[in-house]
Amino acid sequence: MSKVIQDGDYLFKKVYDYVLHRIERKEWKEHEKIPSVRQLASEMNVHRLTVLKAYQLLKQHDKVYVKDKTGYFVQSNVPKNLEYLDLDNPIVSAYVQKNHLSEIHQSPVSYHFSQALIDPNLLPNHYFSDYVKKVFDLYPKVLATYSTVQGDLELRETLTQYFINQYKTHLNADDLLITSGSQQAIHLIAQTFIKPRDVVLFERPSYSAAIDIFRAQGAQIVTVDIHPDGYDLKQVELYMKQYKPLLFYLNPTFHNPTGYTISVEQRKNLVELAEQYRCLLIEDDAYHDIYFDHAPPSPIYTYDTAGTVIYIRSFCKYISPGLRVAAVICQPSLMNSLITVKSLADNGSPLLNQKIFLHYFSSLRLQQHLEKIRIALQIRKEIMEEELAVTDWKWTSPKGGLNLWVQLPDKLPTELLLTKSIEESISFVPGQVCDPLKQLSSWIRLSYSYANEKQLSEGVKRFVGVAQSLSK
Amino acid sequence: MSKVIQDGDYLFKKVYDYVLHRIERKEWKEHEKIPSVRQLASEMNVHRLTVLKAYQLLKQHDKVYVKDKTGYFVQSNVPKNLEYLDLDNPIVSAYVQKNHLSEIHQSPVSYHFSQALIDPNLLPNHYFSDYVKKVFDLYPKVLATYSTVQGDLELRETLTQYFINQYKTHLNADDLLITSGSQQAIHLIAQTFIKPRDVVLFERPSYSAAIDIFRAQGAQIVTVDIHPDGYDLKQVELYMKQYKPLLFYLNPTFHNPTGYTISVEQRKNLVELAEQYRCLLIEDDAYHDIYFDHAPPSPIYTYDTAGTVIYIRSFCKYISPGLRVAAVICQPSLMNSLITVKSLADNGSPLLNQKIFLHYFSSLRLQQHLEKIRIALQIRKEIMEEELAVTDWKWTSPKGGLNLWVQLPDKLPTELLLTKSIEESISFVPGQVCDPLKQLSSWIRLSYSYANEKQLSEGVKRFVGVAQSLSK
Numbered sequence: 001m002s003k004v005i006q007d008g009d010y011l012f013k014k015v016y017d018y019v020l021h022r023i024e025r026k027e028w029k030e031h032e033k034i035p036s037v038r039q040l041a042s043e044m045n046v047h048r049l050t051v052l053k054a055y056q057l058l059k060q061h062d063k064v065y066v067k068d069k070t071g072y073f074v075q076s077n078v079p080k081n082l083e084y085l086d087l088d089n090p091i092v093s094a095y096v097q098k099n100h101l102s103e104i105h106q107s108p109v110s111y112h113f114s115q116a117l118i119d120p121n122l123l124p125n126h127y128f129s130d131y132v133k134k135v136f137d138l139y140p141k142v143l144a145t146y147s148t149v150q151g152d153l154e155l156r157e158t159l160t161q162y163f164i165n166q167y168k169t170h171l172n173a174d175d176l177l178i179t180s181g182s183q184q185a186i187h188l189i190a191q192t193f194i195k196p197r198d199v200v201l202f203e204r205p206s207y208s209a210a211i212d213i214f215r216a217q218g219a220q221i222v223t224v225d226i227h228p229d230g231y232d233l234k235q236v237e238l239y240m241k242q243y244k245p246l247l248f249y250l251n252p253t254f255h256n257p258t259g260y261t262i263s264v265e266q267r268k269n270l271v272e273l274a275e276q277y278r279c280l281l282i283e284d285d286a287y288h289d290i291y292f293d294h295a296p297p298s299p300i301y302t303y304d305t306a307g308t309v310i311y312i313r314s315f316c317k318y319i320s321p322g323l324r325v326a327a328v329i330c331q332p333s334l335m336n337s338l339i340t341v342k343s344l345a346d347n348g349s350p351l352l353n354q355k356i357f358l359h360y361f362s363s364l365r366l367q368q369h370l371e372k373i374r375i376a377l378q379i380r381k382e383i384m385e386e387e388l389a390v391t392d393w394k395w396t397s398p399k400g401g402l403n404l405w406v407q408l409p410d411k412l413p414t415e416l417l418l419t420k421s422i423e424e425s426i427s428f429v430p431g432q433v434c435d436p437l438k439q440l441s442s443w444i445r446l447s448y449s450y451a452n453e454k455q456l457s458e459g460v461k462r463f464v465g466v467a468q469s470l471s472k
Numbered sequence: 473m474s475k476v477i478q479d480g481d482y483l484f485k486k487v488y489d490y491v492l493h494r495i496e497r498k499e500w501k502e503h504e505k506i507p508s509v510r511q512l513a514s515e516m517n518v519h520r521l522t523v524l525k526a527y528q529l530l531k532q533h534d535k536v537y538v539k540d541k542t543g544y545f546v547q548s549n550v551p552k553n554l555e556y557l558d559l560d561n562p563i564v565s566a567y568v569q570k571n572h573l574s575e576i577h578q579s580p581v582s583y584h585f586s587q588a589l590i591d592p593n594l595l596p597n598h599y600f601s602d603y604v605k606k607v608f609d610l611y612p613k614v615l616a617t618y619s620t621v622q623g624d625l626e627l628r629e630t631l632t633q634y635f636i637n638q639y640k641t642h643l644n645a646d647d648l649l650i651t652s653g654s655q656q657a658i659h660l661i662a663q664t665f666i667k668p669r670d671v672v673l674f675e676r677p678s679y680s681a682a683i684d685i686f687r688a689q690g691a692q693i694v695t696v697d698i699h700p701d702g703y704d705l706k707q708v709e710l711y712m713k714q715y716k717p718l719l720f721y722l723n724p725t726f727h728n729p730t731g732y733t734i735s736v737e738q739r740k741n742l743v744e745l746a747e748q749y750r751c752l753l754i755e756d757d758a759y760h761d762i763y764f765d766h767a768p769p770s771p772i773y774t775y776d777t778a779g780t781v782i783y784i785r786s787f788c789k790y791i792s793p794g795l796r797v798a799a800v801i802c803q804p805s806l807m808n809s810l811i812t813v814k815s816l817a818d819n820g821s822p823l824l825n826q827k828i829f830l831h832y833f834s835s836l837r838l839q840q841h842l843e844k845i846r847i848a849l850q851i852r853k854e855i856m857e858e859e860l861a862v863t864d865w866k867w868t869s870p871k872g873g874l875n876l877w878v879q880l881p882d883k884l885p886t887e888l889l890l891t892k893s894i895e896e897s898i899s900f901v902p903g904q905v906c907d908p909l910k911q912l913s914s915w916i917r918l919s920y921s922y923a924n925e926k927q928l929s930e931g932v933k934r935f936v937g938v939a940q941s942l943s944k
Contacts, residue, residue, distance in 0.1 A: 026667070029501075120616035128615050129608035136601035143600050143794035143828075144592035180652065184818040195498070213816050322615035324822045344685050345817070346656040350796045353822055356615075 151178025623650025
């Protein structure tokens with residue numbers, strides 16, 4: 001479980017880790033001066049005493065030294081190799097970051113409100129064996145061959161045709177890359193374009209795995225708040241001007257975790273800003289087809305004429321998460337780099353999975369399945385909202401997606417709530433995990449997609465009970 | 473096609489790229505002095521005029537400047553962002569390296585001697601649809617669920633039992649990680665343990681994708697020659713002492729590309745050296761079951777008592793490359809880091825593929841298949857060797873694996889040979905691609921595993937003809 005208490009101890013540890021991380025990665029080199037106490041306190045928005053305490057411990061641990069009272073400097077000969085290869089102790093690499101969400105998911109509970117996954121019972125399982133049989137009949141050697149690195153051409157052509165029909169865009173199969181899920185797509189993009197200390201823009205809150213991936217790559221994250229009516233575009237422009245971010249990772253349609261959707265007008269403006277300030281937009285679109293009343297606006301990439309958008313589209317969440325198939329669309333020069341990195345990472349996604357997905361995707365059953373699943377998820381959302389109606393908690397009812405983003409009363413201690421909930425066999429995601437700044441401690445994400453109707457009704461009741469017992 | 477000519481132009485470009493790469497990655501920082509012409513010439517084993525020429529062009533391109541005649545310094549304000557995001561030009565990231573082998577494989581030819589893959593016709597294709605059916609009967613929701621990040625427990629338990637039976641080692645399912653092919657395993661290991669400028673040991677020659685992966689991660693590669701009778705262990709020890717490499721990536725059983733196998737005695741000595749100098753051994757074991765007369769020695773990891781070996785075992789090459797399933801074995805503290813990095817990279821390999829592999833692996837058919845494939849490959853190897861017998865080329869006949877590593881006469885121009893061969897619809901891998909130092913220009917790798925007997929006989933004859941026409 002990640003530490004999420006906002007007390008002095010936690011902050012002090014955060015500053016300590018922040019500095020140590022930079023020294024170990026050699027971003028701050030031997031005998032280089034590190035930021036002053038005042039500077040870092042202001043940058044990290046913590047009290048100066050907190051920074052001072054961290055610096056003193058770093059000095060005690062021989063990571064930094066003080067010179068002529070002018071400041072703190074990086075110690076030389078930090079015996080990294082020895083520490084690194086002390087095989088009795090865990091090896092902690094500078095590149096290894098925690099994957100916070102996966103830690104929470106590992107807790108065995110009966111009421112899964114932390115999983116932004118769809119209940120396996122809602123997925124078209126019993127049809128799949130037919131498609132698999134068809135795939136083996138059509139391609140008897142499907143398991144004996146590799147896919148090309150970019151992905152199976154037949155699948156890319158089918159998806160290209162789908163996007164052309166849906167969005168009237170110009171596109172050809174060479175503009176698509178098939179990845180093993182959208183998470184691999186994000187990981188490939190981070191590896192391809194980000195070097196330590198590069199600045200990236202993120203929505204706040206955001207998808208926690210994406211935060212972990214970009215942090216692990218050494219990115220400096222600058223955040224833009226997302227509201228029910230979108231971003232403050234003046235702020236976006238200011239940040240693009242000021243910080244020159246290489247890219248803006250965004251999830252503008254039934255956003256995870258909030259469920260908010262960015263308007264058409266903002267989509268158009270964003271593309272203009274991105275072009276003007278030469279900032280790539282990484283549009284993660286994993287929930288596009290999960291809407292309750294109206295289809296959402298076209299993806300941002302459909303408004304892009306200058307090639308500033310990299311579009312990640314995942315269908316598998318609501319068809320077959322087990323297949324791990326997603327598509328990335330971008331302009332040729334970016335595509336070439338992504339293909340190279342993909343070739344190093346796994347030399348191409350498995351062909352079998354791509355072919356199975358292709359045959360289901362091309363079938364008439366897909367539309368029927370989507371209609372069914374939208375209704376089922378809307379009902380589940382409504383059950384969760386009904387059970388929560390007895391509280392004074394606040395949320396904006398989402399028009400699609402898998403989650404409620406709920407604001408709890410300030411006085412409710414979220415970490416204790418998580419501990420007690422897991423004791424009661426209930427899981428949820430604390431807001432801090434979705435916040436690049438690790439704050440938002442009075443928010444939580446509740447997913448209504450994984451538990452069934454009975455579990456939702458029972459589990460949310462029980463959860464409200466746990467929370468109420470803590471508020472007394 | 474990668475440029476492999478060892479002429480002045482190529483070397484000059486290599487030096488230029490080497491320096492620019494380090495500046496762009498900020499390994500060499502603004503206003504830092506870069507190595508002198510003399511130093512770099514000696515390090516890169518090129519003429520001083522070649523370095524000077526590269527430095528002059530770097531100066532002309534405003535990447536470095538000269539100060540007080542004392543040397544070359546990194547220019548500040550290299551307008552990276554602008555260059556980076558000039559959307560009309562290809563974006564070249566510092567992290568993107570070429571995947572040399574995949575470029576060669578893309579050439580459409582009739583006689584594939586570049587692919588170290590097994591002819592799909594030799595693989596158990598027609599049985600697989602049975603196993604797939606079984607998997608869907610046993611796990612009807614297999615496509616609706618994710619595997620755990622570490623891999624399907626049932627598969628890990630089966631593999632654990634297999635390793636215990638085969639090698640009498642202590643092992644449990646928690647010591648195994650399932651990856652999407654051994655290439656992903658190498659990539660995860662590089663990401664987990666290597667930071668820019670870390671030193672790693674490599675065999676020379678070595679697996680070209682592994683070279684590309686470690687280079688992309690910023691590693692400095694130090695090489696140890698591999699001979700038919702193994703390594704010079706005094707050299708290995710000297711390098712471990714002198715360069716303190718974090719790890720030694722090795723492929724000691726039917727080594728790719730040479731086919732050589734390291735003796736039991738050297739295996740034991742290596743483990744001792746690794747423990748003494750705290751250097752991880754990354755043992756890549758992709759061809760273990762492809763032997764012609766006798767089974768090879770036990771893997772190095774079976775001699776390891778101190779946890780210094782990370783063992784990568786791939787079975788899929790000779791069962792089903794399309795499944796992309798490999799296993800990594802290592803001690804718990806290393807395993808934890810690998811799981812975290814795997815969780816960021818793709819959140820776990822697809823469950824369907826793991827279950828299909830599990831059921832074939834557990835079946836009696838596997839042993840029958842292995843016996844059949846060993847004979848088929850031995851015959852193919854012998855056909856290739858017979859056709860090559862008319863030449864004065866040299867090779868050590870391999871006792872397993874998929875390749876011949878052949879030394880051509882010095883005077884034969886390898887790059888021209890590759891161009892002409894591809895014109896004649898024949899592909900092979902030039903030695904430079906397998907050499908971390910990009911030399912070994914008189915060696916080539918010929919794979920006998922992908923082409924069938926007729927293609928081998930015809931294609932090798934034709935290839936010898938092309939070579940002879942160039943020697944005249």
